[in-house]
Ligand SMILES: Cc1cc2nc3c(=O)[nH]c(=O)nc-3n(C[C@H](O)[C@H](O)[C@H](O)COP(=O)(O)OP(=O)(O)OC[C@H]3O[C@@H](n4cnc5c(N)ncnc54)[C@H](O)[C@@H]3O)c2cc1C
Ligand SMILES: NC(=O)C1=CN([C@@H]2O[C@H](COP(=O)(O)OP(=O)(O)OC[C@H]3O[C@@H](n4cnc5c(N)ncnc54)[C@H](OP(=O)(O)O)[C@@H]3O)[C@@H](O)[C@H]2O)C=CC1
């Protein structure tokens with residue numbers, strides 16, 4: 283069994299072919315159920331999207347601690363897969379902000395789990411890609427929101443500074459609520475530090491989300507020339523800062539999209555919905571993307587960041603790269619740190635056309651995967667993975683997951699293994 287959500291609707295790179303072979307179960311649950319301000323939690327159904335949740339929560343003065351930035355990402359997808367945002371160095375991944383899940387198991391029973399109740403299931407669900415049961419609701423922690431984000435842009439012009447400033451600012455913990463890096467070349471990057479505030483210098487308010495505003499990654503690039511600066515960004519504009527330019531993928535889809543004439547006249551017509559692009563793209567576009575584009579997020583320990591950037595440069599030489607720190611808590615489940623304590627990691631996101639001559643999708647991705655696995659890192663699985671089953675078991679700890687599959691009634695008969703939903707052969 284799998285959910286009946288059509289492949290084109292998902293914010294993943296490929297269409298899942300397995301949906302044609304498996305029994306499709308409709309889980310059309312789209313609503314925000316309730317908010318408990320005393321307990322600081324919100325209960326939502328799995329198809330509630332990030333855009334829908336910020337629109338609901340922010341006006342009430344609340345927000346999610348980790349709010350992945352593309353509007354169409356769903357709660358179900360982010361829990362059963364993974365969700366990350368620039369506040370993850372304090373709060374962990376999306377799953378770490380969840381307090382309880384309500385799941386329908388293969389035998390039809392409904393189970394609630396949390397860290398104190400059915401805790402094995404609670405820790406086994408993230409990264410299980412819908413192979414333990416169907417999520418029907420999630421209770422998520424909420425935190426107070428403020429009107430603006432005070433954003434400090436720090437340009438750096440050497441690899442050493444890039445790694446040092448990024449790691450140092452991340453390690454300051456709650457002093458920086460949000461930390462993000464955009465790497466523009468081997469030796470240049472802009473590190474961004476954000477903190478929420480209710481008061482702002484009116485001259486420095488920049489509502490970056492309006493359709494006539496430059497794409498966010500282009501705006502940030504300007505600070506490399508103009509030097510450090512501070513801006514106040516309305517909170518919701520910050521959260522969805524990469525939505526309008528789909529990170530930087532839009533420049534390959536609408537190359538003139540950042541031209542002021544286009545922005546002022548037609549800016550309101552973009553971005554195209556990712557689901558519309560997926561639904562309408564033909565076989566030729568699909569193959570071109572496979573051959574000429576890399577779309578990968580690799581999660582590596584912070585201590586290996588300098589080394590990892592070199593590997594990315596040698597293999598793909600593609601910029602901008604997205605840097606997003608996150609704390610990996612020492613908890614049971616598919617991913618955990620190597621030692622018995624929490625560890626700081628960083629997500630390196632590469633989206634675009636590689637510049638190296640030797641780039642070849644499968645060979646290069648396999649090299650990156652092998653490197654990431656060697657340093658006890660992880661690959662995000664919405665993207666193409668070329669790992670073999672054994673390599674996949676090496677990267678992700680299946681101990682708790684296998685235990686749950688043995689224990690839960692009819693689980694093994696009803697659901698495939700994670701690998702059988704994410705490997706390249708079952709996605710087109
Ligand atoms: C991603 C996404 C998010 C949405 N978020 C919201 C939201 O926050 N609030 C909201 O009111 N609507 C939401 N909708 C649903 C959309 O607004 C409904 O299609 C609309 O409410 C239908 O109104 P209608 O008068 O055409 O009624 P009909 O389509 O005739 O629907 C009748 C009833 O069924 C419910 N319904 C419609 N579609 C679905 C569905 N797919 N699953 C479960 N129940 C459904 C409606 O809410 C209504 O009560 C969302 C839809 C999607 C795809
Ligand atoms: N900043 C970030 O964190 C970003 C994250 N992403 C990635 O995008 C993906 C999320 O995209 P989205 O479109 O929301 O989700 P998807 O529809 O792609 O779902 C992802 C997985 O979760 C499973 N799943 C979803 N809902 C349920 C449910 N109710 N019960 C059981 N299993 C469920 C799906 O199972 P099935 O196949 O059966 O439908 C699928 O295997 C994640 O993998 C995430 O890592 C992408 C961009 C940014």
Ligand SMILES: CC(C)=CCC[C@@H](C)[C@H]1CC[C@@]2(C)C3=C(CC[C@]12C)[C@@]1(C)CC[C@H](O)C(C)(C)[C@@H]1CC3
Nearest residue numbers: 293294295528529531556559560563571577579633
């Ligand atoms: C952890 C983080 C921040 C991940 C961000 C990943 C995004 C950059 C990815 C997620 C979905 C994604 C793979 C997608 C595409 C670009 C990169 C996206 C947006 C596009 C739009 C590229 C063009 C393609 O023809 C097609 C439409 C299939 C995909 C759809 C998904």
